[in-house]
Amino acid sequence: MKTEQLIDLLAKNVEPAERPRWARRLALTLLVGLIAAALIVAIGIGVRPDIGAARMPVMMKAMFSAAIAAALLPLTVQLMKPGRPLSWRVGAVIGLAAICAIATLVALIGEEPEERMEAWMGGGFPWCVVIVPILAAPTAAGLLWLMRAFAPTRLMLAGAAIGALSGGVGAMAYAMYCPVDSVAFVTTWYVVAIALCAALGAAIGARILRW
């Protein structure tokens, strides 16, 4: 078939394009993902027993995770569609990572030398590195599905952004369980968990987002 014939076919009886309500769908996907993650925590691994007394640190950790998700949102939106500039949106993510690194250092310097290790590692294995990616999975599935309806052209980057954004949402729910309240622990291991989500997202996105 000649290209002119194909153009004829495509342009014939063309209808006005529908404006997809992507902002609403995105918000809905994030909300459903967060609720799913919260349910997994509540039913699967259990809310921390002292949640009544620990409302303040739980809120702080949830807010911290929400801030990471918020920093990734503009970048993810740009990567949904072809040819949109990333510019400051990458800077927002790098800036937040830098702030976390500084906060970790400052918090550790403030600790007594013999308590530093405990404050940093949380006195055991940092389970958030394993659990946050699991909690991120529902959000990531929803975002991948949403993004497939558009036309991402940088698949690994788009997958990484989806992974990290989902990781932030997952970490918000994880805060209800997480028994460790030290600042250095959160600014290190939450960030590592979310970075792991980004890596998984990049690997999965490169395959699933192809169109």
Add this chain to the structure above:
Amino acid sequence: MADEVHLRALMLRGLAGDAAAHRAFLTDAAALLRAYFRNRLRDSPEDAEDLVQETLVALHTRRDSYDPAYPLTAWLYAIARYRLIDHLRRAKHRAHASLDGVDVGEGDPEYDASDARRDVRVLLDRLPEKQRTAIRLVKLEEKSVREAASLTGLSESDIKISIHRGLKTLMRLMTQEQAT
């Protein structure tokens, strides 16, 4: 820069439902795409034209991913670049699959510039029944969506969705066919 202003105006009119503007947009886009792909696939003009057609279907079916707040040519070339990378990746897979069977291709002096190697009409026959019928009625036999709906007993939105899905399926078939 002239391309940008001109193409963007056509695209916006096309998005609003102006078929003539949409055709003009696709025609001018095809010329840009042809230059783009030929520059990058100097050894195989047929592959270049296959890619032009594949990308035109992509521009059409994904046109709602264009946001008027951003430059149109950036959108267009991002899609072209993506299709090219996808093509090269498939070509690499092919080369790995059978190194003996690689077709280096003879230069054909009689080759018609705008004729792709694959025939889209053959691929149309491979679409699911409902999608094929909708595309045949509205796109080939020039019936309106309403006429097509009453002829098939489907709703108008069903016809529109079938056409849209059918064209997306078509693009997938175009890429798969190339891989065999």
